[in-house]
Amino acid sequence: xxxxxxxxxxxxxxxxxxxxxxxxxxxxxxxNTCVLGKAWFMEHGKPQDLPVxxxxxxxxSLEEGINAAAEILADAHYPMLYGLSSTSCEAQRQVIAxxxxxxxxxxxxxxxxxxxxxxxxxxxxxxxxxxxxxxNRADLLIYWGSNPAESHPRHxxxxxxxxxxxxxxxxxxxxxxVMVDVRRSLSARAADIVIIIKPGKDYEVLWALRALILxxxxxxxxxxxxxxxxxxxxxxxxxxxxxxxxxxxxxxxLTQSRGKFMNxxxxxxxxxxxxxTNKFALIxxxxxxxxxxxxNVMAWQTGYPFGVNxxxxxxxxxxxxxxxxxxxxxxxxxxxxxxxxxxxASLPSTARRRINEIPVIAIDTHESETTRIAKVAFxxxxxxxxxxxxxxxxxxxxxxxxxxxxxPFPSDEELFVRLISRVKELTS
Amino acid sequence: xxxxxxxxxxxxxxxxxxxxxxxxxxxxxxxxxTVLQLNAADMERFGFKNExxxxxxxxxxxxxxxxxxxxxxxxxxxxxxxxxxxxxxGGDTQSSGMPDSKGFEIELELVSD
Numbered sequence: 001x002x003x004x005x006x007x008x009x010x011x012x013x014x015x016x017x018x019x020x021x022x023x024x025x026x027x028x029x030x031x032n033t034c035v036l037g038k039a040w041f042m043e044h045g046k047p048q049d050l051p052v053x054x055x056x057x058x059x060x061s062l063e064e065g066i067n068a069a070a071e072i073l074a075d076a077h078y079p080m081l082y083g084l085s086s087t088s089c090e091a092q093r094q095v096i097a098x099x100x101x102x103x104x105x106x107x108x109x110x111x112x113x114x115x116x117x118x119x120x121x122x123x124x125x126x127x128x129x130x131x132x133x134x135x136n137r138a139d140l141l142i143y144w145g146s147n148p149a150e151s152h153p154r155h156x157x158x159x160x161x162x163x164x165x166x167x168x169x170x171x172x173x174x175x176x177x178v179m180v181d182v183r184r185s186l187s188a189r190a191a192d193i194v195i196i197i198k199p200g201k202d203y204e205v206l207w208a209l210r211a212l213i214l215x216x217x218x219x220x221x222x223x224x225x226x227x228x229x230x231x232x233x234x235x236x237x238x239x240x241x242x243x244x245x246x247x248x249x250x251x252x253x254l255t256q257s258r259g260k261f262m263n264x265x266x267x268x269x270x271x272x273x274x275x276x277t278n279k280f281a282l283i284x285x286x287x288x289x290x291x292x293x294x295x296n297v298m299a300w301q302t303g304y305p306f307g308v309n310x311x312x313x314x315x316x317x318x319x320x321x322x323x324x325x326x327x328x329x330x331x332x333x334x335x336x337x338x339x340x341x342x343x344x345a346s347l348p349s350t351a352r353r354r355i356n357e358i359p360v361i362a363i364d365t366h367e368s369e370t371t372r373i374a375k376v377a378f379x380x381x382x383x384x385x386x387x388x389x390x391x392x393x394x395x396x397x398x399x400x401x402x403x404x405x406x407x408p409f410p411s412d413e414e415l416f417v418r419l420i421s422r423v424k425e426l427t428s
Numbered sequence: 429x430x431x432x433x434x435x436x437x438x439x440x441x442x443x444x445x446x447x448x449x450x451x452x453x454x455x456x457x458x459x460x461x462t463v464l465q466l467n468a469a470d471m472e473r474f475g476f477k478n479e480x481x482x483x484x485x486x487x488x489x490x491x492x493x494x495x496x497x498x499x500x501x502x503x504x505x506x507x508x509x510x511x512x513x514x515x516x517x518g519g520d521t522q523s524s525g526m527p528d529s530k531g532f533e534i535e536l537e538l539v540s541d
Binding site: 150 | 449450520
């Protein structure tokens with residue numbers, strides 16, 4: 001069976017031109033995928049030799065697993081629900097409902113990837129555009145703190161750098177590509193201009209660039225600690241003012257470095273300034289396939305994109321208080337529900353220590369360090385391979401995820417409908 | 429002896445990204461997330477050679493990895509995201525939710541060559 005125009009849900013690009021060949025119940029070939037997308041389809045398209053549920057590492061039925069998980073959650077004083085960046089919006093909606101019923105905290109992978117970009121959006125607004133506009137209009141592309149060649153391998157070819165567009169008839173020749181980073185990454189090969197800055201100096205460079213754009217004079221010496229020269233910044237400012245449609249793609253180089261949300265706020269303000277004279281936009285380079293989706297679903301369900309607590313009976317948002325690293329590092333949560341994520345592998349050691357002290361329920365499509373230590377682990381099918389659903393691309397465009405394989409496992413959405421029902425029975 | 433301190437940047441790499449799907453327990457993923465890249469001048473200053481095993485330390489923990497020279501500015505080291513290097517990251521997010529995953533100081537020592 002051949003499927004065309006399938007969406008790849010590995011990364012935030014959500015490339016929607018993928019071809020998938022299915023033979024004898026497994027994916028045998030893909031077309032148009034990057035190396036990351038191919039691995040995602042091929043590995044998730046293999047039969048999984050895992051039980052649908054495990055309790056203390058022993059195989060269990062789905063019903064037994066749901067009972068055990070519901071008891072943990074119903075007994076917890078402060079359950080923490082986390083992950084959700086690699087599942088469908090339909091499942092995300094169910095998990096948020098569960099967090100509200102439990103009066104716990106819910107956080108997503110956003111808090112450890114682009115949470116600071118979300119905070120900048122709240123502070124100063126989001127001057128954005130779609131990737132379609134990038135393809136058809138953008139003649140100046142600035143990747144800041146991002147290495148798309150390795151994190152989003154088709155971003156430059158499918159949406160941005162080499163694509164020909166409606167007003168970019170010659171593709172690459174009509175665009176100027178700038179890489180701003182602390183190192184010369186593989187992506188630098190695709191750039192016309194590479195600007196290397198000192199680690200932790202993004203805020204200073206962005207603020208200086210804002211000043212130049214707004215017509216202020218800067219002393220060359222004031223940039224000495226940044227590793228960037230006044231000539232480099234003046235040249236970039238000139239290019240930004242002369243372009244027809246510029247876009248800054250912001251990576252984790254900004255969000256995970258000193259300054260964090262101040263870095264992203266400076267970038268958003270720079271783009272806001274640019275729009276006084278010409279068209280400019282900013283798009284965060286979102287990592288996981290539906291991490292943009294969980295921000296959207298959390299925002300429409302609770303009013304906030306991540307780090308939400310329901311202990312007062314209504315949603316409260318506070319990064320640093322209700323976010324996963326902080327809750328676990330302070331030793332606060334007494335149960336963890338992990339959905340489509342691997343916090344044992346991906347969080348700092350201080351958070352992992354708390355994970356090892358509390359009962360963990362892990363729901364994932366494959367074995368992970370978190371499912372291995374979980375008191376209750378479920379195997380579910382992958383949204384976009386074994387189940388349909390909705391995911392949001394990094395530019396906040398929702399796309400339909402297809403089902404291309406039958407699966408013996410439930411979808412995350414199906415599992416959570418049943419889990420919520422059982423939790424309600426126990427807590428009513 | 430020269431002070432063996434560098435600023436560490438963690439980030440994505442192609443092999444690390446593939447390993448997310450193919451399995452973090454596999455050798456490819458382990459190899460992808462346990463190789464520290466350094467500037468050649470820093471390696472010479474520290475007395476390190478390619479493939480040497482080095483221990484990285486912060487106030488939060490330590491990790492043992494292989495080192496190799498790469499096209500990086502002096503004073504900067506890079507390693508792909510992964511469970512090994514997360515042992516060096518602390519839980520203070522400065523009220524942002526985001527730990528300091530990039531741009532923190534590490535101390536290095538040679539374990540074996």
